[in-house]
Amino acid sequence: MDSVNYKEEGIVFDIQRFSIHDGPGIRTIVFLKGCPLSCLWCCNPESQKTSPVVMFQASRCISCGKCANVCKQSAISSTLPGLVDRDLCIGCGECASVCQTGALTLKGERMTVEQLILELKKDTSNFRRSGGGITLSGGEPLGQWKFATELLKACKSQGWHTAMETTGLGSDDAIENVFPHVDLVLLDIKAMDPEIHKKATGVSNELIQKNARRITEITNAVIRVPTIPEINATEAEFIKISDFAKSLNHVETIHLLPYHTYGENKYELLGVDYPMGEIKPLDEEHAAALQAVVQSQGLNCVIGG
Ligand code: SF4
Ligand code: SF4
Incomplete structure (x- = not known):
């Protein structure tokens, strides 16, 4: 068993219990602050800065x-x-x-691994009964990779299932240290087209694709695609994403996450304009058509994940 540094500190901005969408069973999601991307549709804009x-x-x-x-x-x-x-x-x-x-x-609150584990222990019976566990999310947890590594090791030492929602954008050290302790990775792929990706997220997708290959050599993954009208919700983009998913190890399923506007009011609370303007949520027919595109490429596709 790996030794754990329970004194390692990180910045957490939320803990959500009873989730059934971010890994198997009933899960508790720990949201870490800071993200190197600035996706136009981000539904957690309060997570983007590393500081509170x-x-x-x-x-x-x-x-x-x-x-x-x-x-x-x-x-x-x-x-x-x-x-x-x-x-x-x-x-x-x-x-x-x-x-x-x-x-x-x-x-945003500074917490040690020890403090978080004490908090998460309240959910142990949920995890045991449902086959659930903890899911790290953000922000981008790889931005606080030392904290994420110690936290994941501590969760594994409790016998809990671990999952992580990630953009895949992180350093080599982050990738090699974090993912051996993750049972299931929920890996966001937003677009394969470099220009679409840069315009929509503010960063290149080159390192993300390189890291996706390495991550899926280490552990199991599901590809998640936030599906945004007028940005990436096209047949051409979904064929490219499916081809990429098929080229990875341990990937059989794509989760199609339809764009919604639930995060819009948070922009107001932060005093900034909502960057998506008038773009409407993805309708069911459009989602089903893109699901059929993925399935025609020989992959499972779940709408909503
Ligand atoms: S606005 Fe609030 S959080 Fe910001 S510096 Fe002043 S007291 Fe601190
Ligand atoms: S002025 Fe408004 S925001 Fe400030 S402390 Fe009073 S209630 Fe809170």
């Missing part, structure tokens, strides 16, 4: 002014309480801690 961020819900604000009084950065104006100047804010969380209405909340 505050979110502001204007409808809860009673204009008491306590937040402005405690902010040492003067990032909150006394005439417009609650509204955060993102250029000045350092994510210290003082404002959220004095906000009694919950209008301001801090996303």
Whole structure:
């Protein structure tokens, strides 16, 4: 059994229980902060920065002014309480801690592996009964690979199934250290066309494809495709993704994840514009047609994952 450094620290922005979509059985999802991509459709925009961020819900604000009084950065104006100047804010969380209405909340908390394992132990009976376990997500967990490695080792030492949702974008050290401790990888492939990928995510897909080959040599994987109208929801793109999936080891299934707008209100809470504009959610007919394309290439395809 690998020894675990329980003192290793990372930044976690959420823990969600009772998930049935991110690996087998009932799962607890641990979301790590920070992501090198900036996908236009990201439904967790609060995860993108590595440091903690505050979110502001204007409808809860009673204009008491306590937040402005405690902010040492003067990032909150006394005439417009609650509204955060993102250029000045350092994510210290003082404002959220004095906000009694919950209008301001801090996303991102430093935790040790030990603290997280104590939290996750509350779900042990769920894992045992359902064959579930923990799923690391983000953000991109590879950005905090040392923490992810120790956390995954600690989970394995508890006998829990481990899964990880990843973009595949990380260093060689991250890939070689993390994936031996992951039972199932949920590997996002957003587009094979380099231009589409760069435009939609802000980064090249070259290293992602190289890493996908290495990851699938190490462990089992499902390919997940966030399927976005006007971006990658085309027959041509799905044929290319299917060909790539077939060239990998240990991959038999593609999850087609239809675009939805559930994350839209988070952009408002962060004080930024929603980058998807008027693009509509993927309709059922369109999803079924793309599912048939994948199946015609000899792979399983599950809508929704
Ligand atoms: S502390 Fe909370 S309720 Fe009071 S002004 Fe600030 S955001 Fe509004
Ligand atoms: S998180 Fe800290 S720096 Fe940012 S607005 Fe709140 S008190 Fe000010």
